[in-house]
Amino acid sequence: MKFGVNRIISFVVFIVLLLPVMACDGQDVSDIEDSKEKGVININLALDWYPNSNHSGFYMAKENGHYTESDLSVDIFTPANPEDVLKTVGAGKDDFGVSYQAEVLLARAQGIPVKSIAAMVQHPLNSIMVLKDSGISRPSDLAGKKVGVTGIPFEEALFSAMLEYDGTKPENVTIVNVGFDLGPALLGGKVDAIVGAYWTHESIAMESQGYEISVLRMEDWGVPDFYELVLVASEETLQSKPGLVKTFLTATQKGFSEAANDPLKAVDVLVGFNPEIDRDLEIKGIDLLAPLWSEDDVVFGTQNSDRWKQLSDWMKEKGLLEDHVDHQEAFTSEFIE
Template identity: 25%
Template structure:
């Protein structure tokens, strides 16, 4: 769903394989202080962008080391591939969008969430502020760039319905994920379906125009977004204890990064050749920090989930047709390994 997916066709197959496969991270190392650490791999949902700052900050501040973890962070190639690689044991843990987790489990993929951190969806309609769009009703007659089959396009009809609109009130133009920003900048479409924590800041920086948003969550439709996932290999035997430590380390890293957003973003320097400019990273992370909680988890540590919020998310995607056979919350979320509220 990210604009940078244009790079998919340009990345050598060897790099793609390295991002998703390779050494599963099992084994140990020794820290500079002589502490024994468990080697752990984490595959992101995409190339590093602002949302991922806490992982790099946690490494820099030795938070993962404190919890006995020697963390290797890998770029991803989309949440679906991250879910598959994590389930297959090609990565110890993954960072992936909850809709991809739900769809994967629906298809029999053995993966579970250890906690969703972006609990307010960044899904939104994005446009240049000069368009004068203030409410969903202002979308009537507009052409919007969307990608057929993705979570944004699948849930957009529900967003319209909740705001008294029908699908015929707007035109969704099927657009490759990498082309959505260009479509709006060129005027081919009036807006795009994207993530407020990703495409918006990038589009604003490229066009040097203010970007406005109609966030799904602010107009009657919320569901879980990105979080930490693991396959059976990481949840059984001796690795189960590592998983619990990983959950704590990730939550602590997010807490630390939230308190120091500037240094957290700075810790990403050199993380990837595709890293967005620092100003874009900062705006992405600022927006990300507004997505960490629902009303039920406000004031709790990052990554603490509730069964009710999980059920709401499952219901949304069942209605959208992305989950054909909805299961019990416990089939998607490992509450025994996850943080307790």
Template identity: 25%
Template sequence: MHARRLLIGVVPLVLMVTACGGNEPATTTSDSGKKLDQVTLTLNWYPYGEHAPFYYGKQQKIFEKHGIDLKIQAGQGSQKTVQATAAGQTDFGWADTPALLAGVDSGVKVKSLGVFLQTTPASVQSFDAEGIKTPADLKGRTIAGTAGDALSKTFPIFLKKNGLSDSDVKVQNTDPAGKIAAVISGKTDGLLGYASDQGPTMQHKAGKPVSYLRFSEHGLNFYSNGLLAGQRILASKPDLAKRMVRAVSESWAAAEKAPEPAVSSMEGASEQLPPKAVLAEQFATTLTLLHTASTQGKAPGVNTEADWQQTVDVFAEAGLVGKPKAVSDYWDQKSALKG
């Protein structure tokens, strides 16, 4: 899939645009006369079911309630979203925590405002007929993966935790867009992917049920996608960062209570938008990822230092982080939601 930049869901509630100098975002005035900060949010990829809360929050005017006129943009992978956020090319980003850790490790000035997908969707995905029900069933299999990404980096740790070695499973290097095709064509027995993304798409395309061997259910969990901001926003607009975190959390809470309307709010978001049935399944799976044992019952996006440290430790072991830093170097607790 060749990613191209899209502008998504730009609804003109604006009566007036005021360009502000320096690092100040432009402002707009809503139909009700409320002054709003124009804010861009760049996703990790093209819109799919996981992103429903952003569209729902916009539709339900939750962002407007927090003084934000939100524009949602497609991304081209978490790594690029992290870089764009740090460079000030977007106000906020939505990206995978491993990409954030790797970015900070290499000197990129960006921080998380809170991870929302706190149970990793990382999994081995295969058709039910393959019979891959436990880690032991992977022995002698060929799995599609993408060299250097977080999934391929953590897969050896997953294998080790389950009594297997790297040599027990062949990982066939495949570009991200080609992994599903590799499984459907029979070139591989499964793929390394996210349960909230590729699996429902593969099931829809092939018309065959898909099984998931989730890392989190077999001894390995780490943080996944969350909200981030660069130094420009954190330094010059700390109040905006706090409002954005709260608007996103409230949008996720509202979407969790109304999954069908939330998915429907994505209509027209992108030419690449999956079918509604796929979106619904993606979002249903996403809702199972919102908490760890430490954050059950808390608002979406509330993090703990212990969960952050566990994630840093996993990716240090995986070699994605060369020089682990303090949790505060990755997570901006000044802007974060309090538990």
């Protein structure tokens, strides 16, 4: 769900470049009224991974002055360990963070007090990927084949659901834990398919190397249609600083709207802040992503109880989530207009 082709190598390189910047993270947000008297409210926004087109709306909001005109100074950064985003947000070290719908539910099962305040991507990005010339066009074609996975239980449960939906038992497939070397495992012939890579990123990266890739999207094969990425805040922030949350989200919505309306400019802004990323890849990626930010005319950030319930119930049925977790407590829509 979180990692894919060469992401570990790319992330290590990116972190080395970011070390001087990261030294300044970790500030707590001060009280809104006191901060306004001082002029500017400092905000930390922790990303789920290194900056890419998924995050372009944040950078557009920053570039176009939507944060500063709201008296916000937003530090957008990648944590040393992105898996800790929900912990640092829940503890108040970071004010907002980018995470995943399933991870929010799992965090709440562990008592981490975080909530989703906006859905960033309306559909799953995780997928099954195969070489186009493999002849594999549906999950059942993977019977008797080798499939590379990262070892993340949630992803394996997603894959099993796709197989069962298409009439194939998971035991008919050989699972190979390739860690986060998904792309090399597929391109090198170690496996016949991979699960855990984004069809808006890794497929493009592999095709740029001269390989044709076919993608099987999860929601087409029996998996609940979940929100891939969500924006999160702590319960404490939501209760004590609702004005700050609303102000930040309003500015962020403007940034994503502008990014969707002018994707090429959005990528150029993204690269301007992060010159180490692959511009050509992100241009192709944002063309796939932008329609998912506000599909079917819903505004950016929209999320509803039915989608949260469907995923929560499915995770409980698969033994991934404890029964006591209340999906209604995992998100709020009060700050989205």
